[in-house]
Each structure stands twice: as C-alpha cells, then as structure tokens.
Amino acid sequence: MKLKKSFLLIKYALLYMVISSLGPWALGAIMTTLGSESVWYKLAIYFYLHFQYNAWFVLAAIGLMVFLLEQSKVKIENRAFSKFIVLFNIGIVGTFFLSCLWASSHWSLYLLSNLGSLTLWIGLYYLWNSIKSEFSTFYLTLSNQSRFILQFLVLVFLLKLLVQTLSGIPYIAEIATSNLDVVIGYLHWFFLGFISLFLLFLASYLQWIKLSNFNLGLYLLAFILTEFLIFYRAATVVLQWAFLPNLNLYLAVASLLFSVSIIGISLQSIFAPQSKTQRF
Known part of the structure; x- marks a missing residue:
C-alpha cells in the first residue's frame, strides 16, 4: 500500500493540511502583539486558506483519482x-505569493507567484503524460x-487554474483583491x-449513493446560476454593469437548488434498491 502513488499524494495532502494550520495558530500571537488590523493578521488567514484549497484539497482529490486508476490496473x-x-x-x-499581492506589489512577489503558476501547469502536463497511455481503458x-x-x-x-494564473497580472490582481465578490465567486467555483x-x-462511482441525471442536473443548474x-x-462594480433588481433574492433562490438536489440524492440513495455489485 505504501508504495502506491495515490498513498504518496494523500501523504502530501495531509502534510499541507498540517502546514495550513500554522496560520490559525499564529493568529493568537499576531493579535496579541500586532493587533487584528496588522498585515500579518490577514496574511496568516490567507496562508491557511491557500494551503487548504490549493494544496490539501487538490492533492487529496488527485490522490483519490489516482487510487481509482490504480485499482483499475492503469499503469x-x-x-x-x-x-x-x-x-x-x-x-x-510559489502560488502562495499570489495571496500576498494585496499587501505589496513588489516585483519579487509577482515573479515568485507567476513562476509558481507556470510550474503547476507543467506539473499537470507531466501528470497527464504519466497516465494517458492507459487512461482510455479506465x-x-x-x-x-x-x-x-x-x-x-x-x-x-483547468478554468480555476487559469483564473489563478491570471491573478498574477497586476491589473487582475488589483481587481481580485479589491472586490470581495470576485474572491467569493472563485472559492464558490472551486468548492x-x-x-x-x-x-x-x-x-457514485463506488456505488455509495444513487445519483440520477435529474438530481445531478439540478445540482449543476444551481452551481451555474x-x-x-x-x-x-x-x-456591477468592476465593469459598471447595471445592478439587477432583487439580485440577492435570485441568488438565495438559486442556492436553495443545492439543498433540493442533495435532499433528492439522499432520498434516492436511502430508498433505492442496493446494488449487488460493489466496487473494491
């Protein structure tokens, strides 16, 4: 088991989860010595968030996907x-420094963050090269x-990674750091x-739940809306578009579709006949 590549990815994912916790641990000392208005206070929060969703979550997902490939005998x-x-x-x-651009526009931060983005793309290229010969079988x-x-x-x-890469451009970095909805939309997109x-x-692949096309479509509709x-x-702020009347109400109603789809998936999984064949 320890020799498997999926185990290595999960190990790195868990390591980054531990590293990310340094951010919250540092908050107490920062608040005591520098105060909550300090630049370091926000940097500690961004440190935590970056290594959570750009490291721990991403590597865990890739690791689980690689595990499925290994179980399917993909070389x-x-x-x-x-x-x-x-x-x-x-x-x-390297891409952690994208989270520092709001605090400083020094050229070195742009250099490190953009080099980090570049290596992520190259890394994904090699990941695809490592599995592409037999991926079609799976x-x-x-x-x-x-x-x-x-x-x-x-x-x-890929679109998430593209947006992350573009945020290394000064103009886009300024928009991202000055508009909370851009950050919320990015996190919403990812999570x-x-x-x-x-x-x-x-x-669904492991047959733990029943996922109908209707409930899946409802979930995706909620996400897109x-x-x-x-x-x-x-x-409306960045491009000066006209503000839609009742936009926040529409957003609340669209968000309810997530709950409806999850309730539908849960009910279907509870009451649908269990499959006799279980994966793994």
Missing part, C-alpha cells in the same frame, strides 16, 4: 509522475454520467464546482 509511468510531484509541490509554495469502463462528470470536473479545475462535485462522482449571479454582482 502510471514513474518518471513523468515523479516530475509531476516535484513541480506541483514547487507550484503550491474511461471506457465509466457510465455515461460518470464520463460527463469527469469531463466537467476537468473543465472546472462547489470541483470539490463537492468530485465527492459526488467518487461516491449562483456562479453567474455572483460574478454578475462583481461586474
């Missing part, structure tokens, strides 16, 4: 995978629904569009 090329591990870890550390074993979710997840993650959906994919409304609200 993972060692050299390319090793390069992915090194580059992705460098990228994780892909063809999936149901049409699982294939669609996997494609959607890849699209969401509800990638992490939560990946967990639904995983649970809320994402659109959040970024539209941001655009």
